[in-house]
Amino acid sequence: MIRGQKVIGGQKVIGGQIFTFDISSESLQRAGVARPLRIEFGGALYHLTARGNARGTIFADQRDCAKFLQFLVDSLERYDVALHAYVLMGNHYHLIAETLKANLGQWMHWLSTTYTVYFNRRHRRVGHLFQGRYKSIVVEAEGYLLTLSRYLHLNPVRGRVIGKGTPAERRKRLRGWGWSSYPAYSGLAKGQAWLSQERILGYMGGRIGERRLSYRRFVEEGLVREIENPLDAVSWQTVLGREHFLQRVKDRLASRKEHRELPALRQLRRRPDVRSILEGVAKVYRCSKEELLKRGRKGNEARAVAMVLIWDCCGMRLREIGELFGGVAYTAVAQMIARTKEKDRRSKLKFKLNKLMDKCGK
Secondary structure, eight states: OTEEEEEEEEEEEETTEEEEEOOSSSOOOSSSSSSOOOOOOTTEEEEEEEBGGGGGSSSOHHHHHHHHHHHHHHHHTTTTTTEEEEESSSEEEEEEESSSSSHOOOOHHHHHHHHHHHHHHHOOOOOOOOOOOOOOEESSSSSTHHHHHHHHHHHOOTTTTOOOSOOHHHEEEEHTTBBBBHHHHSSOOOOOOOOHHHHHHHHSOOSSHHHHHHHHHHHGGGTTOOOOGGGGGGGTTTEEEEEEHHHHHHHHHOOOOTTTTTTTHHHTOOOOOOHHHHHHHHHHHHHOOOOOOOHOOOOOHHHHHHHHHHHHHHHOOOOHHHTTTTTOOOHHHHHHHHHHHHHHHHOSSSSHHHHHHHHHHH
């Protein structure tokens, strides 16, 4: 541990600020078997995250944060990238960025490598700094960018330690978090010329000062009520958008010969709809569609399998799936999907999920 640091549960106090470490339960994506597909094209908007290897620290103090931000800013011009939002936490970071060219991999490789070399030299360490590859999600701006930026900016007040306190206490911590684009967006700090704020603030009406105030109220609304995680609506582990946007991405990938043999792309091409999934699962498990949708006894494998396939194939939100299946809470849907995918991984289901998906797609 570096001098001057104090560990609090899954978080760390560094230079007077609390850095959170994401040690939440296994994600739905991790429970799946398909490797997320990398999607690159000019003008693509992404939500990007990278985490420390073995959940380790990637920002040991404020000097590290400042150096990473310097490398990030340098990379924007080098690779023609527009940065819309960012937040740096103790063992991970989030970015919302737009690549003007189809060069996401080149950009992120340069950024990760450059920062890793600096960090290892400074802290006299060797080996990987980041946990595998970064995670990228292609985002449809209309309908998703604004809520995604709010979810990103609320990271400094989300967690078992820094998520506690009154709304006023959390608001103070949020506004005082220096390693985030939120202070600039909300008008509480000097603007950053290299930060592209127009697209997100454009969803707010009025003059620039009024837009910043409206955005501040919009974000801080999340301090007093539960807000839905927009990432719950991610499809194929890598796309966030409505049906027509998913189809455009699918068509773009299908036209690229070098991707035609990827398992993730094969899954996109055979993606069944909700009706086909319900009919297919009901037929295989010898039950009615009504039995699948009706809330009843626990341990209904057919019902759980139908939820998983609809989540993977149909681009529906967890909340929408819960409503379809009789008003189940979206948190319960998430847990059901994760448990069922884990059973599938361990071959504990009556039928393999990928084979059921093939049957439903025919």
